[in-house]
Amino acid sequence: MKAKQKLIVIGNGMAGIRTVEEVLKRSPEAYEITVFGAEPHCNYNRILLSPVLAGEKTLKDIVLNDDDWYWKNGITLHKGKTIVAIDRRRRLVRTEDGLETPYDRLLLATGSNPVIIPFPGKDLPGVIGFRDVKDVDRMVDAAEKYRHAVVIGGGLLGLEAANGLRKRGMEVTVVHILDSLMERQLDKPASALLKRALEQDGLRFMMEAQTEALLGEDRVRAVRFKDGNEIPADLVVMAVGIRPNIELAKAAGLHCERGIVVNDTMQTYDPRIYAVGECVQHRGQLFGLVAPLFEQAKVCADHLVEFGIARYQGSVTSTKLKVTGIDLFSAGDFQGGEGYEELCYQDPARSVYKKLTVRENRVRGAVLYGDTGDGAWYFQLMREGTDISAFRESILFGQAHLGDSGHGDQNRASLLPDDAEVCGCNGVCKKTIVDAIVQQKLFTLEDVRAHTKASASCGSCTGLVEQLLHSTLGSDYSVTPAKKPLCKCTERTHEEVRAAIRREGLKSIPAVMQFMEWGTVDGCASCRPALNYYLLCEWPAEYRDDAQSRFINERAHANIQKDGTYSVVPRMWGGVTTPAELRAIAEVAEKYRVPTVKVTGGQRIDLLGVKKDDLPRMWADLNAAGFVSGHAYGKALRTVKTCVGQEWCRFGTQDSTRMGIDLEKMTWGSWTPHKFKMAVSGCPRNCAEATIKDFGVVAVDSGWELHVGGNGGVKVRATDFLCKVETEEQVKEYCGAFMQLYREEARYLERTAPWIERVGLPYVKQRIVDDAAGRQTLFQRFMESQVTAQVDPWAERARGAERNEFQPIRIDRKGLAA
Structure with a gap:
């Protein structure tokens, strides 16, 4: 029996491991395979790092090949080991800790490194690239501690980083040296649409801006531009491109230019060494998209197992992207120019834009924004050089509009020819998918991904794959349910955890973790606060709030600021105060030398710059003056904002100030899945901005209009109209019932706006408006819970401080109070 040859793969990324997969398909016994990866992780989908940053996925969700896969295929995986030398004469590689491993064939898949522009200050802490899991972890940590982020680079990667940081709560500015975003994938009209949509989502842009230096001492604090302008920056992410990682190959004497030079068999100038992926240069070209990397992997595998047939001759690529929820597609020479014709379709109301460049009645390029369903068809026409004369007048309306087929949009994929490429990343055509559905009896998107890899990489072809499932199976098609685990410690969803707490009578965090077989002993910074909230919500009279599962702001009863001091906000009922209260606040501010006293947007006074050691004594003084925490x-x-209403305003129709004070006194101290804000306006002019609050009340001549689900933050959302009531007591009842329904059914850290969008306004109306008995029961539960909730969190701590029993607060590395 022929002995196995030794294949060493340097690089545990997508290109290298795809090559290994292709080798195993062709000849599973050909090699004894050893893989070295510099990262301490299994092979994961780098394309999906953006959803991980945004909190939409976890690292576990994007792993392509877990430890078990390597073991089952007899592959030795060295995680977290960097190869520092290749000895071509002795045919071995050496790690930084001195391990030497021989090879018969060597595959270089070293990928690329992010370009870090050599500005002054580039080495400051807080300045990073966006390339791997470590970068994501650093960004997530920064988002928990800091406020201002600057992303340098307006390409795809920069926008994904900016979107993720915005979703993490940071104020994000994107700095781009050119006048349009994603200029490599979009033309200027599509880029303008994208910029407008992202601005509406809360991102800020500085276009045609030239960075001069990054400023800071112990950490980056600002970005300075060549025009002298400066903007604050607690985090700077450079996303200006990538550079092939060729240092190891150069040190080994392999021929390199911009990348490791390879021939059409993916062989380097050393016949025993191959290279694939972002590190290679083929026919003068470098590669950054997944599709050509996977094509290279197939060719390389053919030659590693000595089939010796395939040749890599470059790739015709299309780009199907999903930037912050917006579908984009581009392919070919979409910029056009002399000799080209441009066919354009634009629907501003739907934010849809399509442009095809045509030459001699053949599609040469395409840009699609908002509606990318026909992208695969346009790409097929372009690759095959199809003459479009016969259907040129309707081509912009898509394949479904050809002739009298009667097919709607959902069946566009069924009209594609069998050899049409559906998944560009993995090179999967329509016939492969349909055959797998029929022959393997597949019924869900996850089944198709597992068998064909279609839509398993960037996910932009998911819609087409689902269309093929629908057209092939008809009513047998099963839509995979969206099941989002509570956190990385468990596979259970928020709803499953809450149901188990209620059903099994679980009344402590350890009890929940034990019963539901938690993956980690103590949980994490995501699940511990959530479990604490769900237990408090289910058993308000019995469960004791676990301070160890609260974040430092809640544990300290004050907001920590960027310099380590705290912000203290006493509650002012409905924004109304008295000279005596103002004097008391002034005396406290002077006594504790508060550097900044500010009126907040919620009609209260914020004492900024308070030292941690002063918090208990300051709150003791404020309690003595009659103040409770403003939470x-x-x-x-948080707040109940009011206008002066009928008492003073000539337009006021009801006493909005008193209504706001009554609501605040009824609801203060309540615990909710996320922060909760209210407002009461005395007339439809709405000076208190009630229609962008979680619960808004607008006075009219005949009573009160009630509004729910607003958000005035980064992503502004106007409220939904709930109903109209006549009396002040009804306002209170509906408010308490709505808050209780939200508390009992929303997921932890889910604001009212996304909760209502998820469950639907008709459901909320049915529970609150239509079901009078149910509403009264919810209100009663709310009021009963307030008996224990309306205890000022500082009262006991202040009394303890007087007895010198105050315990200092420690913060663990996850930001939880320890």
Whole structure:
């Protein structure tokens, strides 16, 4: 029996491991395979790092090949080991810790490194690239501690980083040296649409801006531009491109230019060494998209197992992207120019834009924004050089509009020819998918991904794959349910956890973790606060709030600031105060030498710059003056904003100030899945901005209009109209019932706006408006829970401080109070 040859793969990324997969398909016994990866992780989908940053996925979700896969295929995996030398004469590689491993064939898949522009200050802490899991972890940590982020680079990667940081709560500015975003994938009209949509989502842009230096001492604090302008920056992400990682190959004497030079068999100038992926240069070209990397992997595998047939001759690529929820597609020479014709379709109301460049009645390029369903068809026409004369007048309306086929949009994929490429990343055509559905009896998107890899990489072809499932199976098609685990410690969803707490009578965090077989002993910074909230919500009279599962702001009853001091906000009922209260606040501010006293947007006074050691004594003084906490730090009722209403305003129709004070006194101290804000306006002019609050009340001549689900933050959302009531007591009842329904059914850290969008306004109306008995029961449960909730969190701590029993607060590395 012929002994196995030794194949060493340097690089545990997508290109290298795809090559290994292709080798195993062709000849599973050909090699004894050893893989060295510099990262301490299994092979994962780098394309999906953006959803991980945004909190939409976890690292576990994007792993392509887990430890078990390597073991089952007899592959030795060295995680977290960097190869520092290749000895071509002795045919071995050496790690930084001195391990030497021989090879018969060597595959270089070293990928690329992010370009870090050599500005002054580039080495400051807080300045990073966006390339791997470590970068994502650093960004997530920064988002928990800091406020201002600057992303340098307006390409795809930069926008994904900016979107993820925005979703993590940071204020993000994108700095781009050119006048349009994603200029390599979009023309200027499509880029303008994208910029407008992202601005509406809360991103800020500085176009045609030239960075001069990054400023800071112990950490980056600002970005300075060549025009002298400066903007604050606690985090700077450079996303200006990638550079092939060729240092190891150069040190080994392999021929390199911009990348490791390879021939059509993916062989380097050393016949025993092959290279694939972003590190290679083929016919003068470098590669950054997944599709050509996977094509290279197939060719390389053919030659490693000595089939010796395939040749890599470059790739015709299309780009199917999903930037922050917006579908984009581009392919070919979409910029056009002399000799080209441009066919354009634009529907501003739907934010849809399509442009095809045509030459001699053949599609040469395409840009699609908002509606990319026909992207695969346009790409097929372009690759095959199809003459479009016969259907040129309707081509912009898509394949479904050809002739009298009667097919709607959902069946566009069924009209594609069998050899049409559906998944560009993995090179999967329509026939492969349909055959797998029929022959393997596949019924879900996840089944198709597992068998064909279609839509398993960037996910942009998911819609087409689902269309093929629908057209092939008809009513047998099963839509894979969206099941989002509570956190990385468990596979259970928020709803499953809450149901188990209720059904099994679980009344402590350890009990929940034990019963539901938690993956980690103590949980994590995501699940511990959530479990604490769900237990408190289910058993308000019995469960004791676990301070160890609260974040530092809630534990300290004050908001920590970027310099380590705290912000203290006493509650002012409905924004109304008295000279005596103002004097008391002034005396406290002077006594504790508060550097900044500011009126907040919620009609209260914020004492900024308070030292941690002063918090208990300051709150003791404020309690003595009659103040309770404003919960500016809490997942609780924050503020009730009011206007002066009928008492003073000539337009006022009801006493909005008193209504707001009554609501605040009824609801203060309440714990909720996320922060909760209210407002009461005295007339439809809405000076208190009630229609962008979680619960808004607008006075009219005949009573009160009630509004729910607003958000005035980064992503502004106007409220939905709930109903109209006549009396002040009804306002209170509906408010308490709505808050209780939200508390009992929303997921932890889910604001009212996304909760209502998820469950639907008709459901909320049915529970609150239509079901009178149910509403009263919800209100009663809310009021009963308030008996224990309306205890000022500082009262006991202040009394303890007087007895010198105050315990200092420690913060663990996850930001939880320890």
